[in-house]
Amino acid sequence: MRLFPDEPRFQSAAEQVVWRALQQQLPDESVLFHGLRFSDRRHDREADIVAAVPGVGIAVLEVKGGQITLEAGSWVQVGRGIVRPVDPIGQARTCKYLLRDYLNRHPGWGHGNPRIVHLVAFPFTVVPPDFSAPDCPRWMVAGHDDLDDLGARVVDALTRAEDQPLPPTKEQVEDLIGCLAGRMIPHHDLVAEIREREAANDLLTTRQGHVLDLIQHLNRVEVLGGAGTGKTWLAVEKARRLAAAGQRVGLICYSRGLADYLRHRTSTFPDSERPAYVGTFHGLGTGWLAVPEGRDDDPPYWDRFLPQEMARAAAARPAGERFDAIVVDEAQDFADTWWPAVLAALRDSDIGGLFTFADEGQRVFARQGRPPVSLVPIALSENLRNTRQIARAFDSLAPLRMRYRGGDGAPVRFVPATSAGSVPAAGTVAAGLREEGWEPGHIAILTTGDRHPAQDADLARGHDEYWRAFREDARLFHGHVLGFKGLERPAVVLAVNGFHDRQRAREMLYVGMSRARDLLVVIGDPDLLAQVGGSEVARRIGIGAEP
Numbered sequence: 001m002r003l004f005p006d007e008p009r010f011q012s013a014a015e016q017v018v019w020r021a022l023q024q025q026l027p028d029e030s031v032l033f034h035g036l037r038f039s040d041r042r043h044d045r046e047a048d049i050v051a052a053v054p055g056v057g058i059a060v061l062e063v064k065g066g067q068i069t070l071e072a073g074s075w076v077q078v079g080r081g082i083v084r085p086v087d088p089i090g091q092a093r094t095c096k097y098l099l100r101d102y103l104n105r106h107p108g109w110g111h112g113n114p115r116i117v118h119l120v121a122f123p124f125t126v127v128p129p130d131f132s133a134p135d136c137p138r139w140m141v142a143g144h145d146d147l148d149d150l151g152a153r154v155v156d157a158l159t160r161a162e163d164q165p166l167p168p169t170k171e172q173v174e175d176l177i178g179c180l181a182g183r184m185i186p187h188h189d190l191v192a193e194i195r196e197r198e199a200a201n202d203l204l205t206t207r208q209g210h211v212l213d214l215i216q217h218l219n220r221v222e223v224l225g226g227a228g229t230g231k232t233w234l235a236v237e238k239a240r241r242l243a244a245a246g247q248r249v250g251l252i253c254y255s256r257g258l259a260d261y262l263r264h265r266t267s268t269f270p271d272s273e274r275p276a277y278v279g280t281f282h283g284l285g286t287g288w289l290a291v292p293e294g295r296d297d298d299p300p301y302w303d304r305f306l307p308q309e310m311a312r313a314a315a316a317r318p319a320g321e322r323f324d325a326i327v328v329d330e331a332q333d334f335a336d337t338w339w340p341a342v343l344a345a346l347r348d349s350d351i352g353g354l355f356t357f358a359d360e361g362q363r364v365f366a367r368q369g370r371p372p373v374s375l376v377p378i379a380l381s382e383n384l385r386n387t388r389q390i391a392r393a394f395d396s397l398a399p400l401r402m403r404y405r406g407g408d409g410a411p412v413r414f415v416p417a418t419s420a421g422s423v424p425a426a427g428t429v430a431a432g433l434r435e436e437g438w439e440p441g442h443i444a445i446l447t448t449g450d451r452h453p454a455q456d457a458d459l460a461r462g463h464d465e466y467w468r469a470f471r472e473d474a475r476l477f478h479g480h481v482l483g484f485k486g487l488e489r490p491a492v493v494l495a496v497n498g499f500h501d502r503q504r505a506r507e508m509l510y511v512g513m514s515r516a517r518d519l520l521v522v523i524g525d526p527d528l529l530a531q532v533g534g535s536e537v538a539r540r541i542g543i544g545a546e547p
Contacts, residue, residue: 018063037199115168232330242324257487264471289345362510383403450498
């Protein structure tokens with residue numbers, strides 16, 4: 001039997017038990033794959049084990065350790081004192097279709113759809129003989145008592161799939177190895193590394209869903225966390241859950257770029273799970289509430305007139321047109337004068353749902369504000385998005401120290417330059433990243449002072465087109481840290497070209513550094529960066545000492 005890899009690095013004891021049982025029991029001509037990642041535009045998943053048996057078929061197995069139970073149609077995993085919902089059937093099914101689609105796209109396959117089934121294995125759970133679920137008949141699941149004949153059960157499951165396409169021949173299994181073992185993949189594939197880290201980050205962030213389980217019976221909550229802790233994902237997921245429960249929900253933020261991301265993200269939800277409004281606070285006023293629009297360069301309009309008119313117009317709306325709950329992302333951006341308008345937009349301003357997600361360290365605007373109501377505070381303490389090297393570099397700037405869960409990556413790079421010279425240097429650095437294998441859509445050049453000339457040119461086409469181009473990851477992005485809060489790119493080139501508000505310089509440096517997921521390059525005056533960031537930031541980005 002051939003194994004890929006020869007010596008797998010198992011994520012759990014459960015995977016190891018199932019792997020060894022299959023290795024010992026499947027026919028000798030079988031092939032086992034461990035930890036295969038598959039991606040498309042909607043999913044990025046890892047198949048725990050894929051078994052290919054010539055003349056029989058291909059089985060995709062999802063393995064779950066601990067004790068697995070099915071309660072009221074929902075799967076639950078209990079292990080080490082932790083109870084969490086899981087979806088083993090859905091994960092296995094998704095990986096099955098991702099594998100099928102991958103083979104259909106792969107130039108080395110060319111045999112159409114092979115016979116593939118998805119199965120689940122719970123090696124530490126006793127599954128009763130009469131177990132059955134609508135999407136999981138007994139033959140599809142292997143429990144502790146089934147391990148001694150697991151290989152035979154896999155073969156039986158593939159044999160049962162007579163309505164499926166023909167199983168792969170021995171020659172086709174050889175082609176399958178070529179497709180899955182990566183003969184055609186270069187030794188170093190930067191894009192693949194980026195995709196893998198993105199999948200790992202998505203998995204870690206999704207696990208933050210337990211926070212929402214803890215607050216599901218609370219109606220007014222303040223979730224606080226530093227950069228990279230998954231606040232935006234939680235805000236979107238909270239809005240989705242509320243909408244799915246039949247509530248009329250508003251999902252709002254301050255910045256246009258984040259609002260564009262939130263709209264795009266929620267547009268993929270079923271109608272029954274989509275918030276009634278997704279966008280900026282000000283768009284809620286000029287759109288839903290029809291308050292006359294003002295000029296961008298008129299602070300009194302945005303800070304006083306608009307929120308006052310919003311509160312008046314919202315209070316005059318019929319209760320059925322207002323919101324049962326409002327979710328606010330990047331809530332630290334909201335001024336005191338805005339919150340009365342937010343509360344007025346609720347069907348019941350006294351007890352209506354209010355869920356805010358904020359990072360006090362990212363108060364990059366001069367305005368200050370907090371909701372004038374009591375909120376139950378929940379703190380997030382794990383950085384999930386950034387590599388360990390990036391998170392360590394900005395950790396001292398964050399309001400709370402965090403645990404690093406994002407994994408190891410490349411060292412943070414520092415390029416000394418004057419403040420005026422940082423922008424031209426950023427273009428040179430970005431060109432060098434292209435030569436290293438980074439695609440244009442992986443890279444963002446962010447400034448801290450004046451906007452990059454290329455950003456002005458891009459904005460000339462309008463804000464909608466500007467943010468659409470960013471979202472589609474088609475080209476090098478030029479932006480400013482003030483407009484990039486809540487967003488990210490795999491590689492960020494931070495051009496520290498001064499600060500218009502020195503009182504907010506530390507917060508702006510924190511925002512800029514934390515937008516990078518995989519690689520951070522900081523360009524600027526060493527003395528200025530040391531003054532703003534302090535000695536720890538200077539040391540960790542390589543100013544005056546090795547990082």
